[in-house]
Amino acid sequence: MNSQSFTDRLSQDEPLVLAGGYLFEVERRGYLTAGEFVPKVALEHPEVLEQVARDFLRAGSDIALAFTYNGHREKMRIIGEEHLLEPLNREAMRIAKRVAAEQREELGRDIFVAGNISNSNIFDPDDPATADQVRAMYREMVGWAKEEGADLILAETMYFFEEAKIALEEIKAAGLPAIVNVAVFATGELRDGVSPGEAAKRLAEAGADVVGTNCFQGPHTIRPIVKDIVDAVGGHKVCAMPGTFRTTDEHTTFFNLPDPGNTATLPHDRTFPDSLEAQNSNRYETAEFGEYAHSLGVKVIGLCCGGSVIHHRELSERLGKPSYLSKYSPDMSKHFMYGSDSSLPDVATSFRGQA
Structure with a gap:
């Protein structure tokens, strides 16, 4: 058992580290199909998912994240396996909870367990029926996470404000703390025209415990978005989780990153999502982002797509939080x-x- 609640922990000065990036990490280890990106590893190879969760906690994460990103009804419909929806969600939560309990004892510190919901890919602001479908999807996932003992829910990669608001409403209806992260395309706005700062402000006012941004941008190009959010929410708790790719002023997201050094013929003439290896940021520049975010007062700092154990370990150390794996630091x-x-x-x- 933790010595305090997640909301109590938020009131302390020390930042929390949140290791994300499960999807790319499991695919990198060979146990997830790129393209569909459905987290069936929880059912097919739970030992792999357990090890990823264990490694991320040993690298300094304060939160064990259930790997249910894309584990929603729409994704399961696409691959024709809706019958696995509830078993997948429950098993991913059980794995996160089991590894968290193990690591609390091994590491001697609080570790919180987070359920996870993500962008639905079906929300259409011009079609009210899709809002109802999204709400039903989130409600069942949040319900299963709560029944399996989640301390909080992370809603991430929300690129429509209204979809993020639905996610928050379902999390709060379940009585759980919420981290809600929006994701921003190269336009600098969410897809329904809301700025990241305004979206975060509205979500904070609607009851989100933590608001922020994740994914799409790397450690350098995400900084203006984080600053916009921090300025807009006026002291409310903020989360920042970039992908670990060398995005630039020309290519602000990793969706269109070129690979000028590539000599092979790529299967689809782009590096995203399965040819990004050469665009990964190194551990040190990634950890510098953590220092920047901390200087702004960001409370929950982590990494998203591309983030590996060495990235998270270096991030934790830069934040003044040496981890179990620090004994293996360079x-x-x-x-x-x-x-x-x-x-x-x-x-x-x-x-x-x-x-």
Whole structure:
């Protein structure tokens, strides 16, 4: 059991780390089909999902996130497996809860368990029927998460304000704390024309415990969005979770990132979503974002698509929160080429400048 509630923890000065990016991490390990991106790993290879959750917590995450991103009725309909919807959601929650309990004991600190809902891909502001469908989808997922013991719900990658509002309403109706993150395309607005700052302000006023942004932008190009949100909400708790890709002023999101060094013929002439390896930001520039977000007073800081264990570990350390895995952080003192330790043989110094 945690020593305090999630909402109590939010009132403390120290930021919380939230490791996301389960979808890309599981696909990178080979256990998820790119394209459909449905998290069936919870049912087909629970041991893989357990290890990802364990690694993220050992890297410093304060929250065990149930991997139910895209685990909603619409995605299950597309792949013809709606009968797996409830089992998938419940098993993902059970895995998160089980690993959180294990790591609380191992690490000796509070770890909160979050249910997860995401963009529906069917919401249409011009079709009221889609709002009802989205509400029903979120209601059942939040209900299952609550029954399985969630401490809070993360609603993420919400690129319509009205869809984010529906998600928040269903979370609050269930009596659970809510983190609601909007996602912003290259236009700088949500798809229904609302600015990220205005969306966050309205969501905070509607009762979200934490508001923020995730995904689409990398650690550099997401900064103006985070600043806009922080300025708009006036001291309300904020979450920031970039993807870990080197987006630029020209390509502000990772959807159209080029790969000028590529010599292979890509299957679909773009790097997103399955050819982004060469565009990944390194651990140090990613962790610098964490410092920036913390300087703005952001309360929940994490990483989304592309974020690996080493990214999260470095992020935690930069925030003054060394993790269990910090004992494996880089130490070049004994490196054969760069090391300065007296135990190294003299011949090691001869490599310097020749590599």
